[in-house]
Amino acid sequence: MQLYDSRAQALRDFTPLVPGRVGMYVCGPTVQSSPHIGHLRSALVYDQMRRWLNYKGFDVTLVRNVTDIDDKVLVNATESEEWWALAYRTELEFSDGYRALGILPPTYEPRATASIQQMHAIIERLIENSHAYAAEDGSGDVYFDVRSWPEYGALTRQNIDSMDAATDADPRGKRDPRDFALWKGHKPEEPASAAWPSPWGDGRPGWHIECSAMASRYLGAAFDIHGGGLDLRFPHHENELAQSTAAGDPFAGYWVHNGLVNVHGQKMSKSLGNSVYAADLLGAARPIVVRYYLGQAHYRSTIDYHDGALAEAEAALDRIESFLDRVSRRLTGTRFAGTGTEQIPDAFAAAMDDDLSVPQALAVLHDTIRQGNASIDGEDLARAAAAQGQVMAMTEVLGINPFSAEWSRGQDKAASGVLNTLVDQLLDERQKARGARDFAAADRIRDVLITAGITIEDTSTGAHWSIDGQ
Numbered sequence: 467m468q469l470y471d472s473r474a475q476a477l478r479d480f481t482p483l484v485p486g487r488v489g490m491y492v493c494g495p496t497v498q499s500s501p502h503i504g505h506l507r508s509a510l511v512y513d514q515m516r517r518w519l520n521y522k523g524f525d526v527t528l529v530r531n532v533t534d535i536d537d538k539v540l541v542n543a544t545e546s547e548e549w550w551a552l553a554y555r556t557e558l559e560f561s562d563g564y565r566a567l568g569i570l571p572p573t574y575e576p577r578a579t580a581s582i583q584q585m586h587a588i589i590e591r592l593i594e595n596s597h598a599y600a601a602e603d604g605s606g607d608v609y610f611d612v613r614s615w616p617e618y619g620a621l622t623r624q625n626i627d628s629m630d631a632a633t634d635a636d637p638r639g640k641r642d643p644r645d646f647a648l649w650k651g652h653k654p655e656e657p658a659s660a661a662w663p664s665p666w667g668d669g670r671p672g673w674h675i676e677c678s679a680m681a682s683r684y685l686g687a688a689f690d691i692h693g694g695g696l697d698l699r700f701p702h703h704e705n706e707l708a709q710s711t712a713a714g715d716p717f718a719g720y721w722v723h724n725g726l727v728n729v730h731g732q733k734m735s736k737s738l739g740n741s742v743y744a745a746d747l748l749g750a751a752r753p754i755v756v757r758y759y760l761g762q763a764h765y766r767s768t769i770d771y772h773d774g775a776l777a778e779a780e781a782a783l784d785r786i787e788s789f790l791d792r793v794s795r796r797l798t799g800t801r802f803a804g805t806g807t808e809q810i811p812d813a814f815a816a817a818m819d820d821d822l823s824v825p826q827a828l829a830v831l832h833d834t835i836r837q838g839n840a841s842i843d844g845e846d847l848a849r850a851a852a853a854q855g856q857v858m859a860m861t862e863v864l865g866i867n868p869f870s871a872e873w874s875r876g877q878d879k880a881a882s883g884v885l886n887t888l889v890d891q892l893l894d895e896r897q898k899a900r901g902a903r904d905f906a907a908a909d910r911i912r913d914v915l916i917t918a919g920i921t922i923e924d925t926s927t928g929a930h931w932s933i934d935g936q
Contacts, residue, residue, distance in 0.1 A: 467522065467819040469691070470766060472699060472721040473621050473707075477821060482690045483719065487525045489689035490516065491681040491718065493698055494530040494575070496673075497556035498538040501563045501744040503760070503771060504727045504734060508695045510757065511724040511765040511822075513569040513865065515693070518818050521810070521863050529684045530572040531677060532557055535579050535670055537634070540660060549660055563744040566753045567760070568865045568872045574684045578671065582662050584679035585671045588713050589648045597712040598648055601639025606651020606667030609635070610705065612644050615712045621721060622700045632701065634672060646705050647672035674705035681706075682715055692718035696726055696766075725768045734771075742771055751776040754873050758783050758866050764825055782832070786861060787868045788932075789835045793842060793854045795930055802847040806855025814860055824864070831860045889920060893929050 467480045482488050492512045495505055512528070519526050533539075534553040543549035557577075564571075589608055592598035597614045601607040612618045612626055619626055631643035635650055652661040652668040661668040671679075681689065694703060703721065710717040726733070729740040747756055759779035763769045797803040811834065817826035838853030861867035892911050899907040915922060915931065923930045 468821055469720055469722060470821050472723050475623070478720065480720065482524070483688060486523065488519050488527070488691065489685040490526060490528045490691045490693060491677070491685055491689060492528065492530045492572075492692075493677060493694035493702070494532050495557075495560050496533040496536050496538060497553045497560065498536065498542050499556060501556075501560045502734065503729075503742040503744065503747055504695065505560065506563055506567060506744050506747070506756075507727050507760045507769065508724050509564055509569050510567060510760050512693050513567075514761055514765070514824065515691075515722075515822055516570065517863055517865060518822060527573045527685065528570075529574045529576065529681065531680045532560075532575060532577045533673065533676060534577045535660060535676075536673055540656060543657075549657065559744070563748065566748050567757045568753070568870075576680045576684060578676040578680065581676070581679045581683055582664075582671065584683045585649075585675045586664055588675060588679055588682075588709065590665065591713040592648065592709060595712060595714070597709075599641070600666050601651075603639045605636065605639055606649070606664075606669045607635055607639050607647060608649035608666050609640055609645040610648055610709050610712075611641060612646070612708070613642055615708050617711065618708045619704065621704045621707050624700070624704075634701075646674060646701065648675045648709065674702055675709060677702070678706050678710045678713075678715075678717075681717070682710065687714075688716035689718060691720045691722055693722045693724070696723045699723055722765075724765045725763075728768055728770045730772050731770060751780060754866060754868060755780045755783055761824060761864065761866075762828060765822055782828075783866065783868070785832065785835060786857065786866070789838055790854065790857060790869065791930075791932060793838060793850050796842050797847060797851055797854070800847055802851040804851075805848075806851035806853070806858070808855045808859040808862070810859050810863065811856055814856075818863075827860070827864070831857065831864075834860070889915065889931055893922070893931065897929065 468477045469480045470476070471478045490512065492509075495501065509530070512530075516526050516528050534550070534557065539549050539553050543552050547555070589598060592610065593600070593608070596611070598608055598610050601609065619629070626644060629644050631637065632646040635647035637643055648671070649664060649666055650669050650672060651666070652670070660670055662670060681692070692703070692706075707717060728734060729742055732738060732740060734740055734742065751759075755776060756779075759776055760769070762779065762782070811830055814827050814830040817823040817830060820826070834853050834856050838850055838857065841847070841849035841853060858867060858869075862870065867873070892915060896908045896911040899905070899911065912922060919933055921932050923932075
């Protein structure tokens with residue numbers, strides 16, 4: 467398996483630190499406001515990676531943090547909703563979005579406010595190693611000294627002198643405008659609840675130190691994969707790498723970054739008013755369709771949300787569902803029913819091993835469906851059963867198996883049973899009417915079913931039905 471390492475700017479063979487085990491740290495949300503399409507896309511990318519690593523036999527520990535204390539969280543708080551209440555409410559919105567998309571829960575999901583002591587420990591090591599300093603103005607701020615660390619800029623391959631000044635803290639106490647905050651002294655206008663005691667005075671952590679502390683706390687000083695959105699490479703990940711390695715930790719072996727999301731060809735931003743929020747996206751189509759749409763491109767590419775994007779994903783998913791319905795019906799009652807081994811084709815595995823190339827993997831999936839349909843048409847039921855097993859295996863790995871319990875087709879069995887009974891009875895009455903050559907009655911029953919959103923397929927083995935879009 468190969469992964470594109472952003473630090474090396476090249477594909478690298480993936481070799482975990484501990485054979486059979488993978489430690490992944492993924493930058494989770496800063497819970498300042500509701501999740502948008504970009505947040506969902508990023509979480510889905512690492513869910514796909516995790517599922518593939520699991521399939522390959524690795525025991526994956528995935529840590530996805532929650533940044534629940536930050537400048538933006540404090541700014542968005544109100545008199546009626548304190549910062550911690552805003553953070554928790556927003557965190558629940560993110561969790562709902564992840565769950566709706568079938569994203570597996572992380573092994574650990576720490577909040578930044580629960581790792582303050584670990585942050586202090588890293589800062590103290592940096593000060594001891596002369597890579598950090600407390601501001602001399604008595605503010606309580608502590609900064610990382612970027613010029614003290616020769617490798618600063620290694621992740622993004624930048625020269626310090628060409629970098630913009632860090633804007634994450636008051637610059638008055640800085641030795642260099644590019645120095646970034648490790649600890650921020652408490653300010654009178656900030657709520658007392660947003661301050662913790664420290665050796666440098668009451669205050670709160672800087673953004674970057676939070677992830678370094680949580681990653682090392684839950685995965686150790688060295689771990690395999692650090693992931694996040696492309697927009698986090700600088701300054702966030704650059705600063706994480708610098709402070710962790712300067713403190714003596716090897717930190718991440720591979721840096722992986724997913725591409726961003728445009729809307730109608732433009733970068734999504736609040737200033738343009740073109741943000742697509744998770745709740746709106748999930749309300750516009752079935753969650754499994756949204757998952758297919760967000761997960762069909764290569765993870766490093768930019769995807770564009772446009773009119774018709776979800777309809778295209780719906781059509782692609784319908785081809786999967788229609789085949790699985792059709793092959794299941796055809797094999798029922800034959801000696802080939804249940805004989806298709808759920809096995810990943812070699813071409814699919816090769817695509818996924820090639821830097822998680824989902825577009826090529828999906829091409830294998832849809833080609834298998836075409837072959838499976840051709841086998842049904844040709845009455846080659848052995849090949850049809852084999853295709854069924856392969857399609858089930860591939861969709862399960864990608865998290866888009868429509869018959870998996872996490873999606874609606876595998877839930878609400880009681881309601882499904884009632885619906886099956888009623889529709890089957892109507893189809894039986896329709897068949898009797900056709901047998902009696904009462905075609906007007908048969909057409910009326912058909913029209914009732916169509917109006918209810920049910921599609922009827924008349925075949926040599928009888929009439930079969932499905933709900934439109936499912």
